[in-house]
Amino acid sequence: MAIVRWEPRRFGVPSLWREADRVRNQLEDLLGTLSGAVESRISNWAGVYPPLNLSEDADNLYLTAELPGLASADLELSVETDSLTLRGERKLQTADQKVNYHRKEREAGFFRRVVSLPVQVEADQAKASLSNGILTVTLPKAAAAKPRAIAIKAE
Numbered sequence: 001m002a003i004v005r006w007e008p009r010r011f012g013v014p015s016l017w018r019e020a021d022r023v024r025n026q027l028e029d030l031l032g033t034l035s036g037a038v039e040s041r042i043s044n045w046a047g048v049y050p051p052l053n054l055s056e057d058a059d060n061l062y063l064t065a066e067l068p069g070l071a072s073a074d075l076e077l078s079v080e081t082d083s084l085t086l087r088g089e090r091k092l093q094t095a096d097q098k099v100n101y102h103r104k105e106r107e108a109g110f111f112r113r114v115v116s117l118p119v120q121v122e123a124d125q126a127k128a129s130l131s132n133g134i135l136t137v138t139l140p141k142a143a144a145a146k147p148r149a150i151a152i153k154a155e
Helices: 013-045
Strands: 052-056 060-066 075-079 083-090 109-116 127-131 134-140
Touching: 052 109, 075 134, 083 134
Parallel strands: none
Antiparallel strands: 052 060, 060 134, 075 083, 083 109, 127 134
């Protein structure tokens, strides 16, 4: 073990602050890395499935969800004026009970995801398609939610 003697004359006050900042930055980097790992584990544990995107233009909302390996018969989609519910079941081939897994990350079972919509939609005009494991849903905005141009009269 080496013992280093600290001599105040050797380090001026500015270099002490620089050293303190360096140590603080290293700790922040370490804690940031650890918290990022914990956050990703928490999001995995939360079971947010399926991952999806929700976007919009002037007339429609568009929802795309990743559902690899699922058929349309395995899914149920319902739309209300301000929410969309996606239900389904992931089925995996059952392996022989004598198999020992080294890693088992794929899960099977029922899932349900409710998405709050930012605007009201015309639920009866919604369209959905499933292609190559990507579910695409088009939701027309309700007339009250669409932007309207207002004419300005000159006086």
